[in-house]
Amino acid sequence: MKSNYLLPHKFKKIGWLLLTVGLIAGVILFTNLLDNNSLKIPVLSIYNSNFLTDEVTFFKIIKNGILDEIIALIIIIGGLIVGFSKEKIEDEFSYSLRKESLVWAIIVNYIVLIFTIIFVYDMTFFNILIFNMFTPLLFFIFRFNFIKLKSNSDEE
16 A cells, blocks of 8 residues: 555654653643743744733744743654554555544544533643643554554454
């Protein structure tokens, strides 16, 4: 099966490394063991709203802690590399499994999101929305690898 959108298999190890480091750093940041303001630098803000003064600015240089943005990018890039790198043997089964896992991940993600919209509020809901950036990709990677591993163990 020719899949032009997939990266070569050799990228998968790099992806797993980035994803693992990103997830560990994200957990450490979320549990407040890391200070986001420790890496505060001037950045370009396309839109900035100060909730204390109701001041809204566009295209302004502001000082911001960028550790959370770096960690989010590492998780997303690592996850994309893991999810969209070819398998050692890329065949019809892996193509079909990849497609089914992607559909499953989107459906499960939105079921979780609907549940949280109905039952979770305030800052907890906001935190869930932040996690929701990563969950479709993580659900996809988990299901794809779980079914692939289960399939390989059934064949043996």
